[in-house]
Amino acid sequence: MGEDTMGTMRLVVVGAAGRMGRVLIRAVSEMPGAELSAAVERAGAPEIGDDAGTLAGLAPLGVAVTDDPAAAFAEADGVLDFTLPAATVAFAELAAEAGIAHVIGTTGLASSGDAAIEKAAETIAIVKSGNMSLGVNLVAGLVEKAARALGEDFDIEVLEMHHRRKIDAPSGTALLLGKAAAAGRNVPLDERAVYAREGETGARETGAIGFATLRGGTVIGEHNVIFAGEGERVVLSHIAEDRTIFARGAVKAALWAHGRGPGLYSMADVLGLND
Ligand code: NAD
Numbered sequence: 001m002g003e004d005t006m007g008t009m010r011l012v013v014v015g016a017a018g019r020m021g022r023v024l025i026r027a028v029s030e031m032p033g034a035e036l037s038a039a040v041e042r043a044g045a046p047e048i049g050d051d052a053g054t055l056a057g058l059a060p061l062g063v064a065v066t067d068d069p070a071a072a073f074a075e076a077d078g079v080l081d082f083t084l085p086a087a088t089v090a091f092a093e094l095a096a097e098a099g100i101a102h103v104i105g106t107t108g109l110a111s112s113g114d115a116a117i118e119k120a121a122e123t124i125a126i127v128k129s130g131n132m133s134l135g136v137n138l139v140a141g142l143v144e145k146a147a148r149a150l151g152e153d154f155d156i157e158v159l160e161m162h163h164r165r166k167i168d169a170p171s172g173t174a175l176l177l178g179k180a181a182a183a184g185r186n187v188p189l190d191e192r193a194v195y196a197r198e199g200e201t202g203a204r205e206t207g208a209i210g211f212a213t214l215r216g217g218t219v220i221g222e223h224n225v226i227f228a229g230e231g232e233r234v235v236l237s238h239i240a241e242d243r244t245i246f247a248r249g250a251v252k253a254a255l256w257a258h259g260r261g262p263g264l265y266s267m268a269d270v271l272g273l274n275d
Helices: 019-030 069-074 085-098 111-120 134-153 172-184 244-257
Strands: 009-014 034-040 078-081 101-104 125-128 155-162 209-215 221-228 233-240 263-265
Touching: 009 019, 009 069, 009 244, 019 034, 019 244, 034 069, 034 244, 069 085, 078 085, 078 244, 085 101, 085 111, 101 244, 111 125, 125 244, 134 172, 134 221, 134 233, 134 244, 155 172, 172 209, 172 221
Parallel strands: 009 034, 009 078, 078 101, 101 125, 125 263, 155 209
Antiparallel strands: 155 221, 221 233
16 A cells, blocks of 8 residues: 555546546546546556546646556555446455555446445445435435435335436436435335336336436436325435536545545445434
8 A cells, every 4th residue: 555644645546538537637636635646547448658637638747547557556545436347346356455445436336246345345445426426415315304204105206317328227326316215214225116117017006216217418417306295296306517526526535535444435424424
């Protein structure tokens, strides 16, 4: 592990050329207490060797994009990871070997991937969240409260929209909000979730938590949690206007995890919403 002597946390951005990767490079460069130590892309990516600052639309930072995560992690204090499920599992293992904090924004992990991350979290601090923004994590708390207060007379539906290039559904945020609704009702989400409907579905089951997914254009992320009762609806909404909210949240999570003991933490822990 790179020991922190100057009080600045050295962070590696993996998936540096991605939509989030570029925004993460900017956030790391701008936020006090953090500095970019390396930028990693997959082997064969056209951006290997490019300057990470230039890639992110900044002045050159003197950090060339590399395809060697192990060497990058050995010189760092933490990793910011918004990539793909298989890559994230491999990065968790490498981060555990290097003994550095791992912040995971990647969504769409299968349960085997989650198990591998839990294992790595026995060795290092991992912060994993389907949404790193303050606003969504606040809305999740409100959803839990509303689900508890309104009970099963109000049907819960989670509606989300994202840009046309998103590859998983429902979004990690929709699942986070669905879990919050289920927690408010003291039920496991898996037993109540209805992820899609088509054809002769029959009437809606009492207590179901439904999901609906829209994809198109350049939408960064919109979520509505609808509580539909007899004659009235309560709608809790979040609209992401800029990816910077996720990137700043991720850097904040890394700074929070720096020097913290092993464990799998959420953004609610980072933001103190669980206190
Ligand atoms: P993207 O496709 O633009 O970027 C992913 C990048 O990862 C690509 O550049 C790709 O080349 C790189 N990559 C893939 N495998 C790699 C490997 N083995 N090593 C290094 N780099 C590798 O995707 P995106 O829109 O930036 O989203 C990335 C992930 O982050 C998605 O799962 C998305 O749902 C999630 N996301 C989470 C939040 C949050 O707040 N938690 C917010 C936005 C996006």
